[in-house]
Amino acid sequence: MRYGFVLPFGNARVVAEAAAAAEQAGWDGFFVWEPVWGNDAWICLTAAAMKTERIKLGTMLTPISRMRPWKLASETATLDDLSGGRVILAVGLGAPESGFGAFGEATDRRIRAELLDEGLEILTGLWRGQPYRFQGKHYTVEAVDLEIEATPIVQQPRIPIWVVGAWGRAKSMNRALRYDGLLPNVIGEKGARAPTLEEMVAIGRYVNEHHAAGASYDLIVEGETAGDDPAAASAQVRQWAEAGATWWLETNWMLPRRPEEVPNIMRRIRKGPARIG
DSSP states (O other), rough: OOOEEEEEEEOOHHHHHHHHHHHHOOOSEEEEOSSSSOOOOOHHHHHHHOOOSSSSEEEEEEEGGSOOOHHHHHHHHHHHHHTTTTTEEEEEOOGGGTGGGGGOOOOOOHHHHHHHHHHHHHHHHHHHHHEEEEEEESSSEEOOOOOOOOOSSSSSSSEEEEEEEEEOHHHHHHHHHHHSEEEEEEEETEEEEEHHHHHHHHHHHHHHHHHHHTTOEEEEEEOOOOTTOOHHHHHHHHHHHTTTOEEEEEEOSOOOGGGGGGGHHHHHHHOOOOOHH
């Protein structure tokens, strides 16, 4: 099991300080959210890269439907180069209620799924190098070989991509299985929710049956543990590891986004992850 901390909010200075503290406290990954408008995730992660040496850096998560895939390819490649190969890119359809409509972004689920698929094709294609051509429903990339300084992808064969997959929906799961990790959720009557332990076992079995043999693949689970009760926290995380999870992301999305909460976040970071040995 590996352990990541998701910072629910904060400007670039807060992100840099928190990432440095997370690395010192023994976390394996540090993640920030990517808002429609606000603190830019990739600038924040660049600040974090300059203050750290080991910890993985990524988003939780990037909705490619509202990105220019070529710009995202540039941002991720540049940060991977700067950080020495420490980027993880987590992607999904995103939450349209977070402001998509206010800025004219696509809110229809089917269209966002199409944009996600095409965006991933372009992103990984550009990472492989030029010349590159793509023709899709939403995007066209002409076969041009621009005279630019190509940014190398340090991690090979590519920057790891984690994809949200809806358990029980074959198309969504198959999309996730084409990449490097699964952020599983379950679609119910009240919308998306995290899987139960029993569902996680079934998801892990499905991944083992359908993912390419011999290829490493991550199963990521989010949750909150009590930093001041290591034994209880370890027991909580252990059951998810036994269910097949390979990453635990310490996450509290319900935390009020107020500056006075930052010291509490920093205290939790410094207590470190609930390791199970």
